[in-house]
Amino acid sequence: MGRLTDRTVLVTGATGGMGAATVRALAAEGAHVGVADISPDLTFALAREVGGTPLVVDVTSPDSVTAGVETLASEQGRIDVLVNFAGIVDPRRMDEIDPESWSRVFDVNVRGTWLMCTAVIPHMPPGSSIVNIGSRAGLAGGTTSGASYAASKAAVICFTKSLAKFAAPKGIRANVINPGCIETPMLDHFPPEVVAAMPGQAALGRLGTPSEIADSVLFLATDASSFMTGAQLNVNGGSHM
């Protein structure tokens, strides 16, 4: 019997580096996983692999979010855990960013997280858990990643505190994980010399792995963290203390 047997979990950004590792870890613990991402091919393939429900969702579209959430909720009857990985990065400096890109980063990272939480909460029974994904950049201002990304992740961190207060009377917990530099396709957006310097920024002297983030999600998704809400888990190898 897994730690999430009989639980339904919805993961956005599910086919990305951290998302796919987490989907596999959740399924291995017995969860039925709603695999939500914007790319149909990857979404269907991963859902098939773990026996989950494919949900082709663009988190910036209220209609798309509602359709995906309603599909999973009507199929499974409830959603016990929501994990919001969907995100994009713009590594440029603040004087290089254009207004459209600034808005796009906030649309996906902040508005998308809010839309997903708002749509899922009505389907969550007491005891449910929401895990949002901030970033070390949202605490430190971003060193390699750009200003819009860092500001958007600071917004996700603060939003999670509002969310935790809103959801607590319903018996729902909400916490945020702030990863440091993790080895995923997102790092491909940075110049090679920037990626090469990333391990040296961490006290542990290396990049993190997607499965180390998946382990943190499992902790926040289960009753192992039953007295935690509105909290931040900094999983960064000591790159920001």
Ligand SMILES: NC(=O)c1ccc[n+]([C@@H]2O[C@H](COP(=O)([O-])OP(=O)(O)OC[C@H]3O[C@@H](n4cnc5c(N)ncnc54)[C@H](O)[C@@H]3O)[C@@H](O)[C@H]2O)c1
């Ligand atoms: N990799 C890192 O070092 C790092 C560090 C800190 C925080 N993060 C955050 O962790 C999360 C996961 O990142 P990752 O490293 O796995 O990146 P990734 O690029 O591998 O995955 C991101 C996923 O989000 C999906 N996505 C993008 N826009 C979407 C949209 N509009 N609707 C639905 N899905 C969409 C992509 O298709 C992709 O599968 C992101 O929020 C990212 O900002 C990453």
